[in-house]
Amino acid sequence: xxxxxxxxxxxxxxxxxxxxxxxxxxxxxxxxxxxxxxxxxxxxxxxxxxxxxxxxxxxxxxxxxxxxxxxxxxxxxxxxxxxxxxxxxxxxxxxxxxxxxxxxxxxxxxxxxxxxxxxxxxxxxxxxxxxxxxxxxxxxxxxxxxxxxxxxxxxxxxxxxxxxxxxxxxxxxxxxxxxxxxxxxxxxxxxxxxxxxxxxxxxxxxxxxxxxxxxxxxxxxxxxxxxxxxxxxxxxxxxxx
Amino acid sequence: xxxxxxxxxxxxxxxxxxxxxxxxxxxxxxxxxxxxxxxxxxxxxxxxxxxxxxxxxxxxxxxxxxxxxxxxxxxxxxxxxxxxxxxxxxxxxxxxxxxxxxxxxxxxxxxxxxxxxxxxxxxxxxxxxxxxxxxxxxxxxxxxxxxxx
Numbered sequence: 076x077x078x079x080x081x082x083x084x085x086x087x088x089x090x091x092x093x094x095x096x097x098x099x100x101x102x103x104x105x106x107x108x109x110x111x112x113x114x115x116x117x118x119x120x121x122x123x124x125x126x127x128x129x130x131x132x133x134x135x136x137x138x139x140x141x142x143x144x145x146x147x148x149x150x151x152x153x154x155x156x157x158x159x160x161x162x163x164x165x166x167x168x169x170x171x172x173x174x175x176x177x178x179x180x181x182x183x184x185x186x187x188x189x190x191x192x193x194x195x196x197x198x199x200x201x202x203x204x205x206x207x208x209x210x211x212x213x214x215x216x217x218x219x220x221x222x223x224x225x226x227x228x229x230x231x232x233x234x235x236x237x238x239x240x241x242x243x244x245x246x247x248x249x250x251x252x253x254x255x256x257x258x259x260x261x262x263x264x265x266x267x268x269x270x271x272x273x274x275x276x277x278x279x280x281x282x283x284x285x286x287x288x289x290x291x292x293x294x295x296x297x298x299x300x301x302x303x304x305x306x307x308x309x310x311x312x313x314x315x316x
Numbered sequence: 317x318x319x320x321x322x323x324x325x326x327x328x329x330x331x332x333x334x335x336x337x338x339x340x341x342x343x344x345x346x347x348x349x350x351x352x353x354x355x356x357x358x359x360x361x362x363x364x365x366x367x368x369x370x371x372x373x374x375x376x377x378x379x380x381x382x383x384x385x386x387x388x389x390x391x392x393x394x395x396x397x398x399x400x401x402x403x404x405x406x407x408x409x410x411x412x413x414x415x416x417x418x419x420x421x422x423x424x425x426x427x428x429x430x431x432x433x434x435x436x437x438x439x440x441x442x443x444x445x446x447x448x449x450x451x452x453x454x455x456x457x458x459x460x461x462x463x464x465x
Contacts, residue, residue, distance in 0.1 A: 129395045264386070266362050267362075267384070267385045267386040267389075268384045268385070268386055268387075269363060269364070269381065269382030269383055269384050269385065270382070271361065271363070271382075299405075300408075300409070300443075301359050301360050301362070301408055301443050302359075302360060302362025302363075303357060303358075303359045303360075303362045303404060303405075303408045304405050304408045304409075305362060306362045306385055307401040307402070307404045307405040307408070308401070308405055310385070310386070310397065310401045311397070311398050311401040311402060311405070
């Protein structure tokens with residue numbers, strides 16, 4: 076497939092991403108288009124971080140990899156993370172050390188062994204800032220020959236588009252917090268506490284029809300299709316905690 | 317460290333009747349060595365029902381009728397809460413099977429791992445419901461122990 080054609084196809088798929096739930100599928104699609112297997116979005120670790128998993132927002136990596144990585148606290152020794160202290164340029168690695176034999180000394184053997192076992196032979200990570208002033212990594216892993224410069228350029232553009240779309244959705248979700256009226260919040264809170272519409276109506280001295288109307292508006296505002304989703308999202312957005 | 321999966325491994329139902337076991341034996345076995353409870357989630361109404369063992373696992377007072385999801389959420393490890401709520405959010409669209417492993421913090425501050433499995437079941441009207449099981453998860457270390465009956 077031509078580069079322009081691939082980029083155009085993936086770009087339209089990325090911009091069609093309407094919810095964060097679809098992000099892992101898109102990450103996987105982008106990775107596979109470049110002969111890799113996994114894609115992830117995560118917060119950039121700070122010097123005090125010892126574990127990777129709490130930083131991961133979306134990933135197609137197997138959880139077993141994350142557990143083993145964290146059991147050894149490899150994040151503290153990861154040469155890629157260390158390099159971002161000096162530069163925001165994308166970083167690549169090749170654990171077969173085909174293009175840069177000096178790289179071998181940087182990688183702890185146990186960490187290399189773990190990544191090889193999970194087929195994470197080569198990888199690339201891009202760093203992007205969000206308007207919330209935090210930094211995020213978009214990372215792709217797999218087992219293929221090292222990426223050529225033109226592939227890096229193309230992937231960089233796609234990673235930026237994925238991150239931009241993902242981050243916009245994430246920030247939109249947070250903006251919804253203020254959108255619910257006091258009454259709608261109250262209704263959602265009572266639902267989370269296990270009350271039916273009739274019971275909430277009795278508590279608030281309103282008819283159950285009015286309660287259902289508040290609920291429907293709240294669902295619309297938070298882009299949910301049922302009350303379970305409404306409660307789950309309200310908890311995730313910390314609206315009712 | 318929360319983790320979810322929607323990938324399923326289809327296995328035929330074990331023919332436990334053929335060897336003289338019954339459904340109640342299977343439940344008794346599931347609960348023999350660890351706390352294991354069962355739950356039901358009405359998707360459209362957002363109501364979560366659980367057996368007493370669910371309350372015991374979360375160390376909250378058991379009441380008849382729908383459980384207080386907010387109270388359950390307060391017991392979930394803060395780092396895992398996003399993941400767990402998102403799992404249930406997605407499950408309500410996917411309407412298939414899922415399982416999720418996450419941590420909860422007990423009243424004494426002890427962190428324990430639990431696993432929740434859900435299976436969607438269609439109902440005559442509406443989005444249907446999830447029926448599930450939730451149990452404590454122990455570190456998978458080789459061990460042998462006998463509990464006197």
